[in-house]
Amino acid sequence: MDFWIIAIRLIFLSQTIIGILGNVSLMFYYLVLYYRECTLKPSDLILMHLMTANAMIILSLRVPHTMAVFELMHFLNNFGCRILIYIQTVGRSVSIGTTCLLSVFQAMTIRPREFCWKDHHTVNTENYICCSIFLLWGFYMLIHFIFFMYPFIKVNIKNMTGKRDFGYCHIVGSDEISDSLYAALLVCPEVFFSVCIALSSGSMIAILYRHKKRVQHIHSSHGYNRTSPESRATQNILILLSTFLMFYSLSSIFQS
Secondary structure, three states: OHHHHHHHHHHHHHHHHHHHHHHHHHHHHHHHHHHHHOOOOHHHHHHHHHHHHHHHHHHHHHHHHHHHHOOOOOOOOHHHHHHHHHHHHHHHHHHHHHHHHHHHHHHHHHOHHHHOOOOOOHHHHHHHHHHHHHHHHHHHHHHHHHHHHHHHHOOOHHHOOOEEEOOOOEEEOOOHHHHHHHHHHHHHHHHHHHHHHHHHHHHHHHHHHHHHHHHHHHHHHOOOOOOOHHHHHHHHHHHHHHHHHHHHHHHHHHHO
């Protein structure tokens, strides 16, 4: 039993450290890149917000879980626990939304004419990206804030006896109706974003396939026997998409 306890603690600790170091190193890289060039590509801007959302998840979820594994149990009161959950849910929602935005933006970049994007300049693109990102942050911060404040403004909060234990903290005053509504507001946008990611990835694969067919005679005339760039790109997209959907599905199951 002592061996398994130590192994679990090391796994949780290594996951937390790797996640923190990975996000911090990438954010530092983009800060240096911005300092040198004084500008960032739209995809870099999306990735910076994605890393910020992921850092929020790691600090508010992985760190408390790691502390709980090391038997630092219930070190937060009801209010502190709700703040922590608020940060977790905002970070998770913004993360999936920003990932969807990145996937759609990449699909539009590959073939701008099919998405009516050919006449848009870089400045306009950055403005659209910034507006979309801030709308994501604002929408989810507002939605989660409403449900964060709900137990405190409810009249009969003292009569609510529901309790939910997360290992490192617990919240008092759970309501089945509000919890169900909250879950629906979380799940529906996430399912929508996941479908958009799958569709945008599928559109990129279709564009690459059509392009491969058009240039196939060029490769054959030059005697190319290597794997075409379109095939390699398609394989990368399929690997990234399947990896994302697999880990996100596992995350959703564990989160539930």
